[in-house]
Amino acid sequence: VADREEAAARVERLLQYQFNNRSLLEEALTHQSFAAASYQRLEFVGDAALGLAFSNFLYLTNPTVGPGALSTLRAANISTEKLARVAVRHDLYPLLRRNCPRLDLLVGQFIQSVKQELEDDLGTTP
Numbered sequence: 001v002a003d004r005e006e007a008a009a010r011v012e013r014l015l016q017y018q019f020n021n022r023s024l025l026e027e028a029l030t031h032q033s034f035a036a037a038s039y040q041r042l043e044f045v046g047d048a049a050l051g052l053a054f055s056n057f058l059y060l061t062n063p064t065v066g067p068g069a070l071s072t073l074r075a076a077n078i079s080t081e082k083l084a085r086v087a088v089r090h091d092l093y094p095l096l097r098r099n100c101p102r103l104d105l106l107v108g109q110f111i112q113s114v115k116q117e118l119e120d121d122l123g124t125t126p
Helices: 004-015 022-028 040-061 067-077 080-089 101-122
Strands: none
Touching (some): 004 022, 022 040, 040 067
8 A cells, every 4th residue: 555644544443543653553564675664673562462462361261271271372373374364354465565576475375375265165266
């Protein structure tokens, strides 16, 4: 999405949250191939926050489950692939500023495989 305001607004609508500092959102939507200031530092903090939030949710909603099973549940639900599938479902990749044809190719292949899996699960053909 070339219009950065529209990209930011789309993310805010999806999250149902309005950023006080839009520059952080812009940084979060910037791949390292596009600019020196990319999402990587925010990703570090975000991974920790997501892990904590999901751990808290699992702990509170599963009072009889032991720590090993809780760890397995957390890992299964915050894995890179699981989050990538969420990004595909919400069509987030076009919002990412990037300059990496190889990344475009790999993400395109992943998107097609996810869509194919969905079609296979629903019993439809492309």
